[in-house]
Amino acid sequence: xxxxxxxxxxxxxxxxxxxxxxxxxxxxxxxxxxxxxxxxxxxxxxxxxxxxxxxxxxxxxxxxxxxxxxxxxxxxxxxxxxxxxxxxxxxxxxxxxxxxxxxxxxxxxxxxxxxxxxxxxxxxxxxxxxxxxxxxxxxxxxxxxxxxxxxxxxxxxxxxxxxxxxxxxxxxxxxxxxxxxxxxxxxxxxxxxxxxxxxxxxxxxxxxxxxxxxxxxxxxxxxxxxxxxxxxxxxxxxxxxxxxxxxxxxxxxxxxxxxxxxxxxxxxxxxxxxxxxxxxxxxxxxxxxxxxxxxxxxxxxxxxxxxxxxxxxxxxxxxxxxxxxxxxxxxxxxxxxxxxxxxxxxxxxxxxxxxxxxxxxxxxxxxxxxxxxxxxxxxxxxxxxxxxxxxxxxxxxxxxxxxxxxxxxxxxxxxxxxxxxxxxxxxxxxxxxxxxxxxxxxxxxxxxxxxxxxxxxxxxxxxxxxxxxxxxxxxxxxxxxxxxxxxxxxxxxxxxxxxxxxxxxxxxxxxxxxxxxxxxxxxxxxxxxxxxxxxxxxxxxxxxxxxxxxxxxxxxxxxxxxxxxxxxxxxxxxxxxxxxxxxxxxxxxxxxxxxxxxxxxxxxxxxxxxxxxxxxxxxxxxxxxxxxxxxxxxxxxxxxxxxxxxxxxxxxxxxxxxxxxxxxxxxxxxxxxxxxxxxxxxxx
Amino acid sequence: xxxxxxxxxxxxxxxxxxxxxxxxxxxxxxxxxxxxxxxxxxxxxxxxxxxxxxxxxxxxxxxxxxxxxxxxxxxxxxxxxxxxxxxxxxxxxxxxxxxxxxxxxxxxxxxxxxxxxxxxxxxxxxxxx
Numbered sequence: 037x038x039x040x041x042x043x044x045x046x047x048x049x050x051x052x053x054x055x056x057x058x059x060x061x062x063x064x065x066x067x068x069x070x071x072x073x074x075x076x077x078x079x080x081x082x083x084x085x086x087x088x089x090x091x092x093x094x095x096x097x098x099x100x101x102x103x104x105x106x107x108x109x110x111x112x113x114x115x116x117x118x119x120x121x122x123x124x125x126x127x128x129x130x131x132x133x134x135x136x137x138x139x140x141x142x143x144x145x146x147x148x149x150x151x152x153x154x155x156x157x158x159x160x161x162x163x164x165x166x167x168x169x170x171x172x173x174x175x176x177x178x179x180x181x182x183x184x185x186x187x188x189x190x191x192x193x194x195x196x197x198x199x200x201x202x203x204x205x206x207x208x209x210x211x212x213x214x215x216x217x218x219x220x221x222x223x224x225x226x227x228x229x230x231x232x233x234x235x236x237x238x239x240x241x242x243x244x245x246x247x248x249x250x251x252x253x254x255x256x257x258x259x260x261x262x263x264x265x266x267x268x269x270x271x272x273x274x275x276x277x278x279x280x281x282x283x284x285x286x287x288x289x290x291x292x293x294x295x296x297x298x299x300x301x302x303x304x305x306x307x308x309x310x311x312x313x314x315x316x317x318x319x320x321x322x323x324x325x326x327x328x329x330x331x332x333x334x335x336x337x338x339x340x341x342x343x344x345x346x347x348x349x350x351x352x353x354x355x356x357x358x359x360x361x362x363x364x365x366x367x368x369x370x371x372x373x374x375x376x377x378x379x380x381x382x383x384x385x386x387x388x389x390x391x392x393x394x395x396x397x398x399x400x401x402x403x404x405x406x407x408x409x410x411x412x413x414x415x416x417x418x419x420x421x422x423x424x425x426x427x428x429x430x431x432x433x434x435x436x437x438x439x440x441x442x443x444x445x446x447x448x449x450x451x452x453x454x455x456x457x458x459x460x461x462x463x464x465x466x467x468x469x470x471x472x473x474x475x476x477x478x479x480x481x482x483x484x485x486x487x488x489x490x491x492x493x494x495x496x497x498x499x500x501x502x503x504x505x506x507x508x509x510x511x512x513x514x515x516x517x518x519x520x521x522x523x524x525x526x527x528x529x530x531x532x533x534x535x536x537x538x539x540x541x542x543x544x545x546x547x548x549x550x551x552x553x554x555x556x557x558x559x560x561x562x563x564x565x566x567x568x569x570x571x572x573x574x575x576x577x578x579x580x581x582x583x584x585x586x587x588x589x590x591x592x593x594x595x596x597x598x599x600x601x602x603x604x605x606x607x608x609x610x611x612x613x614x615x616x617x618x619x620x621x622x623x624x625x626x627x628x629x630x631x632x633x634x635x636x637x638x639x640x641x642x643x644x645x646x647x648x649x650x651x652x653x654x655x656x657x658x659x660x661x662x663x664x665x666x667x668x669x670x671x672x673x674x675x676x677x678x679x680x681x682x683x684x685x686x687x688x689x690x691x692x693x694x695x696x697x698x699x700x701x702x703x704x705x706x707x708x709x710x711x712x713x714x715x716x717x718x719x720x
Numbered sequence: 721x722x723x724x725x726x727x728x729x730x731x732x733x734x735x736x737x738x739x740x741x742x743x744x745x746x747x748x749x750x751x752x753x754x755x756x757x758x759x760x761x762x763x764x765x766x767x768x769x770x771x772x773x774x775x776x777x778x779x780x781x782x783x784x785x786x787x788x789x790x791x792x793x794x795x796x797x798x799x800x801x802x803x804x805x806x807x808x809x810x811x812x813x814x815x816x817x818x819x820x821x822x823x824x825x826x827x828x829x830x831x832x833x834x835x836x837x838x839x840x841x842x843x844x845x846x847x848x849x
Binding site (some may be wrong): 054055058059061062064065068101102104105106107108110113116122579 | 733735745
């Protein structure tokens with residue numbers, strides 16, 4: 037049913053008059069609101085002086101309650117949140133403890149600045165209504181209300197629309213009501229372990245996926261690898277400034293926006309333009325409309341669309357003229373052009389194609405037909421672009437495209453003070469493999485590695501094929517250790533792949549890799565490449581089939597970390613040695629407790645290492661006795677020990693930890709878990 | 721059809737004022753208001769509104785007490801009441817819900833959508849009976 041004209045007009049009037057009235061009332065109530073914040077300031081001062089009496093507590097609670105109930109109505113939702121936090125803190129019998137004073141002071145301070153920074157009519161158009169009404173929604177998930185408050189203030193300053201959730205459950209409730217444009221997730225949720233990570237998985241993997249930037253303490257157990265695996269778009273330490281965090285979020289959102297295909301539609305009929313916007317915007321397309329063909333060229337250059345939709349019949353300049361002009365310019369030779377025509381006149385159709393158009397659709401526009409044609413066209417555009425930018429055999433980026441992408445990634449890492457790891461991956465004995473199984477099998481190996489890389493790395497990561505058998509990989513936000521871990525995991529699965537060649541021969545394949553980190557191993561792509569390449573050469577020299585870290589002047593020792601495995605079970609020992617060597621560690625295997633003491637203890641030990649993996653159950657001398665000797669001789673002061681214990685051996689574990697073991701893992705264990713513990717033990 | 725009539729009860733001037741503008745301009749309600757529970761009871765009996773929007777925390781007699789008195793009086797028993805509360809705690813909300821009100825709205829409210837929320841609650845309440 038059409039809306040009557042007067043109703044539509046009065047609706048418009050309401051849209052502007054109500055916010056204006058709210059603003060006017062706000063300006064009038066400012067004095068009273070300010071007085072209430074004043075009570076809260078008095079309350080904080082009283083707590084600090086140790087003399088918050090009951091009457092002040094009660095009136096502060098009442099004022100906090102009133103502020104919580106009203107500020108949001110005036111377009112200050114953060115103000116309401118802050119006041120509510122204060123109200124809750126004050127609801128405790130006897131009032132908040134002295135220890136809470138700093139947090140409360142912070143809240144009151146922010147509340148005051150919320151009120152002071154709200155626009156006054158002299159600064160701002162009173163008709164603008166409540167501020168932040170059309171910004172993009174940012175959800176901040178943190179139990180730390182001070183941090184969350186600061187992030188919200190910063191987000192407001194950048195014209196975002198912040199919302200807060202203090203738990204994973206609250207965050208889910210928020211998202212169910214309104215999908216945010218981005219989420220900042222503080223992983224130090226004081227809830228059950230893994231709650232934050234689960235939330236991350238759900239948000240990043242949801243439909244549509246929400247970009248999530250993760251905050252964590254530098255010493256948190258959760259690492260970047262896990263965050264990236266679960267689809268996190270960024271990983272920032274909590275010590276970074278809030279400005280930094282919000283800037284990273286904005287960047288992430290903008291990057292996502294840029295991925296939207298852009299359409300430029302030129303038609304002199306505004307009704308058609310409106311209909312197309314209504315039809316195409318929900319499909320995730322960014323549609324720009326133009327009713328005046330005279331402004332065509334300036335718009336075309338400014339928007340650089342992926343698809344151009346032209347009306348055939350327009351006054352002055354018609355679609356054919358525009359299309360010819362587009363095709364005559366080399367910059368737009370590849371641009372897809374689709375025509376809207378009044379009726380399917382065969383002559384028109386011929387003219388359209390002669391002018392260089394790709395397709396046409398008849399008016400009146402039938403929604404589904406147009407959508408299909410446009411999507412086909414865009415799909416084609418995407419394909420052409422991929423052909424140019426991607427290696428046709430493996431599907432990863434071409435050398436040219438990935439070099440440019442890596443440069444961008446390095447610039448971004450520099451700007452946001454984030455690490456970045458660059459890996460060079462080179463297939464082992466590739467020529468011999470080709471000779472033995474044939475080139476088809478060689479291609480198959482390259483293709484499979486390409487698709488495994490694509491599956492394992494995504495989002496910000498850059499993957500490129502740099503030469504016949506060499507791939508380059510850039511992972512944003514990852515240290516060298518993180519990068520090595522992920523490449524080693526890839527190697528473990530790649531090595532398990534079977535390739536079949538001519539004459540029914542089968543073979544397996546491995547690769548070697550060198551990993552470097554920005555900025556410690558190099559400030560630019562050239563230096564990072566050189567460092568990673570040097571590490572790759574060492575990986576090859578040490579027997580291939582492993583991942584080796586670059587060594588920079590910053591590293592104390594130029595040697596790979598050395599791990600001693602003390603284990604009497606030969607099968608288990610070889611499994612551990614192989615996994616450790618895959619990760620670029622040098623290893624030494626000892627199968628007897630007595631031998632272990634002889635090698636590792638004493639004033640001048642035969643073997644000096646960075647880490648010992650020690651089985652408790654050993655012949656010769658049991659593990660705990662070995663550990664005791666190592667403790668007595670001071671070995672544990674510079675070497676960490678991970679003890680492998682029997683499943684039910686709680687007493688063993690306690691004793692081992694008392695003796696100075698760094699960590700313990702119960703048998704039977706999964707090798708990846710043990711490798712994770714090894715990584716943690718290696719990071720100082 | 722004449723405009724539906726709602727009685728708005730809140731002790732705070734600014735909230736009363738904004739809610740009035742919002743309900744009148746956006747929702748087309750006829751609004752009368754009261755600044756205390758006692759005044760609300762008097763106006764409810766005299767004006768017979770179609771609905772009452774009632775603040776929970778008020779000096780003198782609070783929202784739940786006012787609601788109880790309205791329920792006890794046959795003249796006002798059938799008027800649907802919506803609580804307006806700034807309490808965010810689930811326990812508080814549950815306790816309020818158990819009083820038998822038609823629904824609850826949270827402060828701060830959005831002046832542009834308040835009326836739609838009120839209508840939604842009243843519609844759901846009417847269907848539930």
